[in-house]
Amino acid sequence: MAQKTKKKQKKQVTTQDIFGKVISLLLSVLFLVVVACAMVLLTQQLYRFGYTLFGEQPGTGVEIQVDFQVPEGESAMTTAARLKDKNLISSEAIFMIQKVLYEKDIIAGTHTLHSNMTTLQVLDELSTPMERLNDH
Numbered sequence: 001m002a003q004k005t006k007k008k009q010k011k012q013v014t015t016q017d018i019f020g021k022v023i024s025l026l027l028s029v030l031f032l033v034v035v036a037c038a039m040v041l042l043t044q045q046l047y048r049f050g051y052t053l054f055g056e057q058p059g060t061g062v063e064i065q066v067d068f069q070v071p072e073g074e075s076a077m078t079t080a081a082r083l084k085d086k087n088l089i090s091s092e093a094i095f096m097i098q099k100v101l102y103e104k105d106i107i108a109g110t111h112t113l114h115s116n117m118t119t120l121q122v123l124d125e126l127s128t129p130m131e132r133l134n135d136h
Helices: 001-007 014-052 076-085 092-101 119-126 128-136
Strands: 065-071 109-114
Touching: 014 092, 065 076, 076 092, 092 119, 109 119
Parallel strands: none
Antiparallel strands: 065 109
């Protein structure tokens, strides 16, 4: 008879059990929403970075020609900082990343740059041997 009583006694679902399950579900949904938002923001930042790195457009203002001197032994970081100070590039970091990606070596000397050049065009010009520059 004791077994029949136990079988008849069903576990009653309490309000506290329901509330706990609802809270657990809401926390799971909230976590997924936060992760999704973080992924969207990260994707946007990576897209902007990639676009700046590979899709940079030349300036559209009045083009100014600048003779830019690279002293012998100057580091690429120093050159990048000076280019940024003269508004010839938009980002020192992009300059350095493109230098590494495209395996460019900056050559000492006087280089003719234009204000409407992209960072990659500036880098190409700075890595052109002086003999080629004199042929133009």
